[in-house]
Amino acid sequence: MSRSTSRPLRLVLASLVAGAALFVVSTPALANGLSLIFPDPASPNGHNIYDLYVWITYPAAVVFIGVEATLLIIIFRFRRKHPAQVGASWHGSTALEITWTVIPTLLIAVIAFLAFQELQRDFSVEAANNHPDLNVAVRGEQFSWSYTYDQGFTVKNQMVVPVGKMVHLTFDSTDVIHSWWVPALNGKTDAVPGYTNQSWIKVDPGVLGSCSGNDRHRDQATGGCVFHGECAELCGAGHYSMQIDVLAVSQQEFDAWTKKQQTPPATPKPSPSPSPSASPSAGPSPSPSAKPSP
Amino acid sequence: MATVAQPQVIDEAYERSLWSPITVWLTTTDHKLIGIMYMFTSFLAFLVAGIFALIMRVQLAQPNLNVVDAETYNQLVSAHGTTMIFFFVTLFLTGMANYIVPIMVGARDMAFPRVNALGFWLVPVSIGLYYSGFFAGGALNAGWTGYPPLTSKHFNPGLGVDFWTLSLIVWAISGIMASVNFLTTILALRAPGMTLLRLPLFVWAQISTSLLLLIVGAPLAGAMILTEIDRQFGTNFFTSAGRPVLYQHLFWFFGHPEVYIMILPGFGMISEIIPVFSRKRIFGYESMVLAIFGIVFLSMGVWAHHMYTVGLNIYVETMFMALTAAIAVPTGIKFFNWMATAWQGAIEFTTPMKFAFGFLATFVIGGITGVYLSAVPVDTQLHQSYYVVAHLHYVLFGGSVFTIFAGIYYWFPKWTGRLLNERLGNWNFWTMLVGFNGTFLIMHTLGLDGMPRRIATYAREDWAGVNFFITVMSFLLAFSVLLFVINVLYSRKHGVIAGNDPWDGNTLEWATTSPPEPYNFERVPEVRSFMPLRDAKLAAAGSPTASDH
Ligand code: HEM
Ligand SMILES: [Cu+2]
Ligand SMILES: [Cu+2]
Numbered sequence: 081m082s083r084s085t086s087r088p089l090r091l092v093l094a095s096l097v098a099g100a101a102l103f104v105v106s107t108p109a110l111a112n113g114l115s116l117i118f119p120d121p122a123s124p125n126g127h128n129i130y131d132l133y134v135w136i137t138y139p140a141a142v143v144f145i146g147v148e149a150t151l152l153i154i155i156f157r158f159r160r161k162h163p164a165q166v167g168a169s170w171h172g173s174t175a176l177e178i179t180w181t182v183i184p185t186l187l188i189a190v191i192a193f194l195a196f197q198e199l200q201r202d203f204s205v206e207a208a209n210n211h212p213d214l215n216v217a218v219r220g221e222q223f224s225w226s227y228t229y230d231q232g233f234t235v236k237n238q239m240v241v242p243v244g245k246m247v248h249l250t251f252d253s254t255d256v257i258h259s260w261w262v263p264a265l266n267g268k269t270d271a272v273p274g275y276t277n278q279s280w281i282k283v284d285p286g287v288l289g290s291c292s293g294n295d296r297h298r299d300q301a302t303g304g305c306v307f308h309g310e311c312a313e314l315c316g317a318g319h320y321s322m323q324i325d326v327l328a329v330s331q332q333e334f335d336a337w338t339k340k341q342q343t344p345p346a347t348p349k350p351s352p353s354p355s356p357s358a359s360p361s362a363g364p365s366p367s368p369s370a371k372p373s374p
Numbered sequence: 375m376a377t378v379a380q381p382q383v384i385d386e387a388y389e390r391s392l393w394s395p396i397t398v399w400l401t402t403t404d405h406k407l408i409g410i411m412y413m414f415t416s417f418l419a420f421l422v423a424g425i426f427a428l429i430m431r432v433q434l435a436q437p438n439l440n441v442v443d444a445e446t447y448n449q450l451v452s453a454h455g456t457t458m459i460f461f462f463v464t465l466f467l468t469g470m471a472n473y474i475v476p477i478m479v480g481a482r483d484m485a486f487p488r489v490n491a492l493g494f495w496l497v498p499v500s501i502g503l504y505y506s507g508f509f510a511g512g513a514l515n516a517g518w519t520g521y522p523p524l525t526s527k528h529f530n531p532g533l534g535v536d537f538w539t540l541s542l543i544v545w546a547i548s549g550i551m552a553s554v555n556f557l558t559t560i561l562a563l564r565a566p567g568m569t570l571l572r573l574p575l576f577v578w579a580q581i582s583t584s585l586l587l588l589i590v591g592a593p594l595a596g597a598m599i600l601t602e603i604d605r606q607f608g609t610n611f612f613t614s615a616g617r618p619v620l621y622q623h624l625f626w627f628f629g630h631p632e633v634y635i636m637i638l639p640g641f642g643m644i645s646e647i648i649p650v651f652s653r654k655r656i657f658g659y660e661s662m663v664l665a666i667f668g669i670v671f672l673s674m675g676v677w678a679h680h681m682y683t684v685g686l687n688i689y690v691e692t693m694f695m696a697l698t699a700a701i702a703v704p705t706g707i708k709f710f711n712w713m714a715t716a717w718q719g720a721i722e723f724t725t726p727m728k729f730a731f732g733f734l735a736t737f738v739i740g741g742i743t744g745v746y747l748s749a750v751p752v753d754t755q756l757h758q759s760y761y762v763v764a765h766l767h768y769v770l771f772g773g774s775v776f777t778i779f780a781g782i783y784y785w786f787p788k789w790t791g792r793l794l795n796e797r798l799g800n801w802n803f804w805t806m807l808v809g810f811n812g813t814f815l816i817m818h819t820l821g822l823d824g825m826p827r828r829i830a831t832y833a834r835e836d837w838a839g840v841n842f843f844i845t846v847m848s849f850l851l852a853f854s855v856l857l858f859v860i861n862v863l864y865s866r867k868h869g870v871i872a873g874n875d876p877w878d879g880n881t882l883e884w885a886t887t888s889p890p891e892p893y894n895f896e897r898v899p900e901v902r903s904f905m906p907l908r909d910a911k912l913a914a915a916g917s918p919t920a921s922d923h
Contacts, residue, residue, distance in 0.1 A: 255529065268758070277685040
């Protein structure tokens with residue numbers, strides 16, 4: 081087996097092909113504005129998760145580059161040069177082994193500690209109940225979401241919240257497990273039948289000024305910003321169609337909207353502005369073929 | 375290796391037995407033939423699940439397609455996941471170990487040959503049960519994890535769920551049988567002189583895998599049985615009147631260790647392959663063994679990292695996070711030891727070695743994304759998104775499947791007497807490496823950007839380009855598998871005759887004929903280290919033996 085001459089060359093070629101492929105991938109992605117990381121966060125907890133992700137990326141990048149570079153060095157430097165050649169005879173080093181046990185342990189400990197702090201800050205029961213200005217009960221059912229407000233009314237399809245206000249969210253389900261996920265605002269929370277989960281959001285007032293990104297669009301009627309998300313737990317044939325819209329508006333708009341919701345008879349419309357074009361909340365074309373029997 | 379291995383005529387009788395009448399296959403208790411049947415069956419499963427994956431990728435190539443409807447998509451994604459995990463990777467590895475482990479420890483067969491045969495024959499029963507669902511109105515449609523209440527009678531009145539639970543119960547029984555058999559074989563039937571610390575690392579890996587399956591197989595069967603009792607007798611273990619989340623605890627108490635059941639044997643193969651082709655002794659044998667058991671113990675205390683969004687107490691989550699992240703330490707030790715083994719080696723990049731390095735280069739990505747996922751707050755974003763789909767393919771494909779291919783190219787000559795073709799192997803490797811990374815690397819960004827997994831279609835135009843690219847690359851990946859199949863069919867008849875020891879190996883399987891006689895060894899060799907064949911070669915050459923273990 082002595083066809084090794086052309087191998088380094090082939091390796092380089094293959095890396096080039098892979099590199100080119102990566103370039104081809106990323107171009108349409110970037111041209112479309114697909115973010116390589118999360119969409120711009122628009123709530124303090126969303127910001128903090130984003131920051132934690134970035135923090136983990138520093139050691140991750142070092143490990144990744146270190147390992148791949150070492151592999152490349154091995155591939156190029158330690159090839160068998162003649163058929164009888166054998167490798168070095170050493171096969172252990174306590175110092176090395178301690179090094180690559182202790183350093184990863186420390187890195188992991190730091191990451192876990194940062195994550196724990198963030199858990200306490202944003203994910204505890206206390207954080208969710210920290211003087212909320214508004215409570216909304218989110219309920220999942222096959223295949224839509226409903227939002228019940230403090231004032232007693234319930235809307236479907238689109239949740240409306242005032243910017244800059246602490247909104248306490250509770251989650252449950254009437255049938256199977258769903259998961260409520262709006263990436264710009266917060267991580268997901270499961271809506272499980274039988275008990276209630278909670279979390280919170282507090283939308284940055286800045287979004288009234290700037291609302292750009294593929295996961296959001298401006299609501300012309302109210303001047304607010306609609307954030308888009310989807311159900312994240314497989315919940316049946318219509319799972320893909322279980323879209324989420326959160327409209328963040330100014331306090332005045334919000335008050336006007338609540339008033340309208342509370343006026344009983346004349347308003348059949350559940351949401352203030354049916355935004356038809358930009359939001360895919362109506363669900364993509366193929367309709368769920370199998371409706372589970374009730 | 376001063377002399378080239380002498381080409382040798384493949385034993386006629388054995389050659390006949392591979393093409394022997396079906397009755398021989400149906401009645402054999404030979405661990406080698408059973409191993410081949412395991413591998414053959416599970417490879418068919420791999421091809422079927424791969425075709426399902428391609429159908430899904432076509433459906434997802436553009437927004438709002440309707441190649442298959444949503445219900446069909448859900449059945450495909452469930453069958454793809456279930457088949458890959460339960461019927462392909464786990465069983466293929468069982469097959470490889472069935473063939474290799476008894477020979478590596480110098481035994482003539484498994485400890486319980488008939489149990490071995492029974493364990494194997496439960497496999498087609500298990501697979502048949504699952505796939506019956508497709509002919510009985512629809513198979514499982516709730517993902518391979520099958521969370522209730524979606525799998526309860528009320529929301530899923532068809533037979534698909536019942537076939538799935540029965541299938542997995544049978545699968546678990548079969549796995550428990552195999553595990554007991556492996557453990558007994560390794561403990562009781564070792565060659566004279568083979569102490570525990572002289573076991574090849576692949577054998578250690580098989581011990582750890584069998585221990586894990588022995589411990590977690592029953593909870594899986596338990597979860598399935600309770601699901602079925604809920605469905606048939608109207609009990610409320612997991613329904614909305616009961617505790618849907620209890621199911622998740624039971625399932626993942628099995629499910630996470632299952633991940634290690636699927637990767638530890640691969641780790642073992644890499645630990646055999648890298649020293650052989652580097653002509654250098656494995657770095658840190660003892661720490662490799664310790665690391666395996668570090669992983670085994672930690673892996674049983676991390677299951678709730680799949681449940682960070684169900685609303686557990688944050689201190690409970692912190693404990694699971696710490697244990698999960700801690701697994702990176704023993705895994706890292708193994709990784710660094712492999713690199714240290716190759717460092718200053720005299721490396722020959724044969725196809726098995728290429729796959730071994732392909733594994734190192736890709737698995738590290740799955741390991742790193744695993745650390746992101748272990749961090750609870752970050753996971754609440756990434757959970758159940760395409761980021762997880764990318765991550766799980768990096769560990770399962772970049773990890774398990776790359777090691778399986780490394781192992782196939784390494785041991786095929788032992789199984790058949792002929793080497794796989796190196797040229798096709800080279801193409802197989804490069805198309806798979808590029809196709810794999812092309813399919814799954816960019817998938818991470820879809821998840822970060824908000825694309826949930828298990829959705830039958832999507833509306834976002836800005837996801838179209840990436841999804842289209844992924845679909846194209848998935849066909850390159852499928853092409854690489856096709857090259858492999860061609861290679862096997864070709865080399866089976868026309869491959870270079872291998873001889874006993876084509877790679878200048880270290881372990882006992884290379885001390886016998888290719889393929890071995892039914893009794894494996896004429897005379898069981900005496901063992902003085904974990905590299906008994908190397909010792910024998912050195913002794914023959916007049917040098918001191920490699921090791922004092
Ligand atoms: C031919 C290469 C493969 C392709 C193109 C592929 C593609 C896919 C796709 C499109 C999904 C569905 C994503 C979703 O809708 O959530 C998926 C899910 C999955 N794949 Fe693969 N896959 C491949 C190979 C494998 C292998 C080798 C394994 C395991 C060893 C595997 C394990 C899984 C699992 C466990 C899931 C999750 C299923 C679920 O969500 O229930 N795949 N894969
Ligand atoms: Cu859903
Ligand atoms: Cu896990």
